[in-house]
Every structure is written in structure tokens, then in C-alpha cells.
Amino acid sequence: xxxxxxxxxxxxxxxxxxxxxxxxxxxxxxxxxxxxxxxxxxxxxxxxxxxxxxxxxxxxxxxxxxxxxxxxxxxxxxxxxxxxxxxxxxxxxxxxxxxxxxxxxxxxxxxxxxxxxxxxxxxxxxxxxxxxxxxxxxxxxxxxxxxxxxxxxxxxxxxxxxxxxxxxxxxxxxxxxxxxxxxxxxxxxxxxxxxxxxxxxxxxxxxxxxxxxxxxxxxxxxxxxxxxxxxxxxxxxxxxxxxxxxxxxxxxxxxxxxxxxxx
Numbered sequence: 001x002x003x004x005x006x007x008x009x010x011x012x013x014x015x016x017x018x019x020x021x022x023x024x025x026x027x028x029x030x031x032x033x034x035x036x037x038x039x040x041x042x043x044x045x046x047x048x049x050x051x052x053x054x055x056x057x058x059x060x061x062x063x064x065x066x067x068x069x070x071x072x073x074x075x076x077x078x079x080x081x082x083x084x085x086x087x088x089x090x091x092x093x094x095x096x097x098x099x100x101x102x103x104x105x106x107x108x109x110x111x112x113x114x115x116x117x118x119x120x121x122x123x124x125x126x127x128x129x130x131x132x133x134x135x136x137x138x139x140x141x142x143x144x145x146x147x148x149x150x151x152x153x154x155x156x157x158x159x160x161x162x163x164x165x166x167x168x169x170x171x172x173x174x175x176x177x178x179x180x181x182x183x184x185x186x187x188x189x190x191x192x193x194x195x196x197x198x199x200x201x202x203x204x205x206x207x208x209x210x211x212x213x214x215x216x217x218x219x220x221x222x223x224x225x226x227x228x229x230x231x232x233x234x235x236x237x238x239x240x241x242x243x244x245x246x247x248x249x250x251x252x253x254x255x256x257x258x259x260x261x262x263x
Contacts, residue, residue, distance in 0.1 A: 005066070009064075016062040017061055017149075019052075021074075023069050035104060043070065043071075043098055051152075052253060064130055071095060073093060073124045077208050079125075135147065143219060147210075148257070149210050151227065155229060171206035174201050179221055186260070189259070233246070
């Protein structure tokens with residue numbers, strides 16, 4: 001039996017945390033067409049909801065957590081297939097290759113344009129309808145909303161970027177997805193800590209969720225945090241979450257989110 005498309009919590013604070021890439025469920029009819037390289041779901045945002053466990057326990061924020069793999073459909077890509085980073089390699093709304101460049105589908109079993117559209121309607125649209133409804137509820141209740149899009153990625157992905165990614169990568173769509181003062185406060189908290197390397201609007205400036213929903217003139221502020229996985233897990237062993245290694249990062253996430261709960 002397939003799980004619900006997402007888990008939703010409606011909190012009392014003006015913060016909404018989105019987890020679009022942490023799901024691992026793949027419907028059997030799709031998984032049957034995968035290559036061996038795809039079966040392990042290597043590009044999953046591993047254990048990101050666990051990283052925010054302290055935040056979710058301490059603060060009554062809203063959250064939306066996808067259950068299905070990004071290989072089914074990428075919830076952080078535009079539905080029309082337009083590029084987020086023109087001229088750079090990036091994954092599609094229905095990816096056909098892993099970040100390492102290995103084929104996702106066995107030869108001749110790639111999804112057709114009609115199948116891609118079906119996945120958008122079945123999986124992508126419900127998530128975004130729920131995200132928009134939570135945003136609107138928060139706006140109606142508090143007068144403003146902060147959307148925090150939570151992600152992680154392998155520290156090295158040569159097909160996507162050169163070298164090693166900083167451990168913390170804050171994306172604000174180059175200052176357009178959130179108010180300047182809110183961005184300054186978050187960036188200061190990230191840059192003020194000593195444990196993790198960091199950058200603002202580097203290789204990842206924010207995906208579809210950050211760009212589409214961030215509208216500071218309408219009191220909606222969206223920020224994306226892409227965490228390099230070496231900050232909290234042994235990247236060679238993705239099946240294991242290391243609480244001891246992750247503890248400093250989890251504490252830091254609480255320190256970052258707390259000021260966002262205030263107007």
C-alpha cells in the first residue's frame with residue numbers, strides 16, 4: 001500500500017518548513033523501470049527531517065514532508081521544465097540521470113512526455129496546493145509567512161559543481177525571495193558560527209519553491225538551506241544517521257529558526 005503523498009502539520013507560528021526531497025517511496029510500476037544505479041536513490045536528501053527534529057519539537061512550526069522520491073517527480077522544479085540555472089547542469093522535473101550521470105531508467109523505459117505530465121498532476125500539484133494553503137493560512141493568521149526550504153546534498157557532485165560544496169548553503173534567489181533584514185539576520189547567524197563552512201547565494205541560490213513562493217512585498221519570505229551531507233553523516237554510508245555527528249548542526253538549526261518566529 002502506497003503512503004500518503006506527504007505529511008502535513010499546521011502549527012501556530014508563522015514558519016513553514018518544507019521537506020520536498022527527503023522521501024524514498026517509489027511506486028512499483030516506476031521502480032521496475034529503474035536501473036541498478038537508481039534503485040538506491042543516491043540523490044535523496046537523506047535524514048533532513050531528522051536534522052530538524054529539535055526545531056519541530058521545540059517550535060510549533062508548520063511543516064510539509066514529501067514521502068515520494070525526487071526520482072518520481074522533483075517537487076522543487078518548475079512544472080513547465082524551464083531551467084533554474086541556465087547554462088549549468090541540473091536535474092529535470094522527472095530526472096533521467098543521477099547527479100553522478102548514471103541513467104535512471106533502463107533503455108527504452110524512460111517516461112514519455114505524457115507520463116511526465118501525469119506525474120506532475122498526480123504528485124507535484126498536490127504538494128504545491130498544500131504548500132500554498134499552509135502559506136495562506138499563516139498569512140491570514142500572522143500577516144506574514146516565512147518558508148524555509150530544507151535540503152541536503154553530497155559534498156561533491158562533479159556533474160553539478162566543481163570542488164567541494166560548503167557545508168551550509170543559504171539561498172535567497174540573490175536577495176529577491178526574502179526581505180533584506182531577514183536575510184541579513186539569518187546570514188549573520190550562519191556566518192557567526194565556527195563549526196561549518198558557509199556561503200550565501202553560491203552554487204545554489206534557491207529552487208522553484210524559494211523563487212515561486214518568495215514574495216517579500218506580499219509578506220512572504222522564502223529561504224533555502226542546502227546542507228552538505230558531510231556535516232551530519234558519513235556520506236559513504238547513506239543508510240546511517242549519526243546523531244553524535246549531527247548534534248552540533250541540529251543545535252545550530254534551532255538557533256537559526258528561533259529568531260524567525262518573531263516578526
